[in-house]
Amino acid sequence: MIWETKVTLERIQLPEGNFLSLEIEELVNLEATIDALFIELEKTGESALLEELCPYFGCVWPSARGLTEYLLEHSPEEKGGTRILEVGCGLAVPSLALAKHLKFSKIIATDFHPEVPKFLAKNIARNRISSDRFNYEPLDWRNPPENLARFGVVMGSDVLYEKAHPADLAEALVRLVKPLGRVIIADPGRPYLPVFVEEMNARGFFAKPRVYTVPADPVRGETLPHSTKDVQVFDFRKP
Numbered sequence: 001m002i003w004e005t006k007v008t009l010e011r012i013q014l015p016e017g018n019f020l021s022l023e024i025e026e027l028v029n030l031e032a033t034i035d036a037l038f039i040e041l042e043k044t045g046e047s048a049l050l051e052e053l054c055p056y057f058g059c060v061w062p063s064a065r066g067l068t069e070y071l072l073e074h075s076p077e078e079k080g081g082t083r084i085l086e087v088g089c090g091l092a093v094p095s096l097a098l099a100k101h102l103k104f105s106k107i108i109a110t111d112f113h114p115e116v117p118k119f120l121a122k123n124i125a126r127n128r129i130s131s132d133r134f135n136y137e138p139l140d141w142r143n144p145p146e147n148l149a150r151f152g153v154v155m156g157s158d159v160l161y162e163k164a165h166p167a168d169l170a171e172a173l174v175r176l177v178k179p180l181g182r183v184i185i186a187d188p189g190r191p192y193l194p195v196f197v198e199e200m201n202a203r204g205f206f207a208k209p210r211v212y213t214v215p216a217d218p219v220r221g222e223t224l225p226h227s228t229k230d231v232q233v234f235d236f237r238k239p
């Protein structure tokens with residue numbers, strides 16, 4: 001079975017020291033899922049689709065925890081509510097946390113992977129997230145829709161892991177955000193991060209990173225359960 005899942009508890013530190021808890025259904029093992037998908041695609045002669053269908057969406061990456069901590073510490077909600085968009089949301093922990101925490105804002109989480117809405121539907125139900133606050137829409141950031149009204153905040157976590165991502169994403173983000181809006185990106189220090197910062201600077205958006213030390217992702221098996229990861233959060237604005 002390709003999409004074997006387990007339920008874990010994400011506990012995100014709130015500024016006042018309490019925790020916001022979310023029950024998240026995620027893949028049991030990302031590497032095993034990638035291997036199983038590769039075998040399936042080989043059988044149907046579609047192995048070229050592996051990059052496009054790679055299930056990186058299926059676990060909560062440390063950057064999602066870092067972005068969530070930042071958002072709960074620096075509320076993006078303006079008076080009367082803010083329209084917030086998450087790109088490459090995967091399991092959408094930052095959006096789900098905001099949907100639980102904010103009172104007036106509307107959050108739209110987006111991704112291009114066809115399995116994402118199925119996982120989100122289960123996690124929305126598990127955490128009793130209101131559709132007044134949260135929606136999912138499919139969106140490929142290489143081709144964002146022309147007719148989408150711009151957002152006060154556009155955000156994403158761990159979305160800079162391929163060579164084309166910095167330029168493609170910077171182009172999409174500045175098209176999607178209001179002229180005086182914020183683009184908030186969290187990253188674990190991937191090699192393409194400096195290129196992305198340059199791409200944003202070239203479009204007139206600047207930010208100083210803040211570092212959050214968060215629990216590392218035990219699903220990938222690359223770290224021991226209680227180890228941590230430093231995540232940089234950039235809150236880009238036009239000066």
Ligand SMILES: C[S@@+](CC[C@H](N)C(=O)[O-])C[C@H]1O[C@@H](n2cnc3c(N)ncnc32)[C@H](O)[C@@H]1O
Nearest residue numbers: 056057060061064088089090112113140141157
């Ligand atoms: C490393 S995962 C991060 C997931 C989630 N943001 C997190 O931090 O837990 C990268 C995500 O970006 C999505 N993605 C990659 N390329 C994309 C594209 N062109 N358009 C939309 N989403 C994309 C993947 O499907 C995946 O969900």
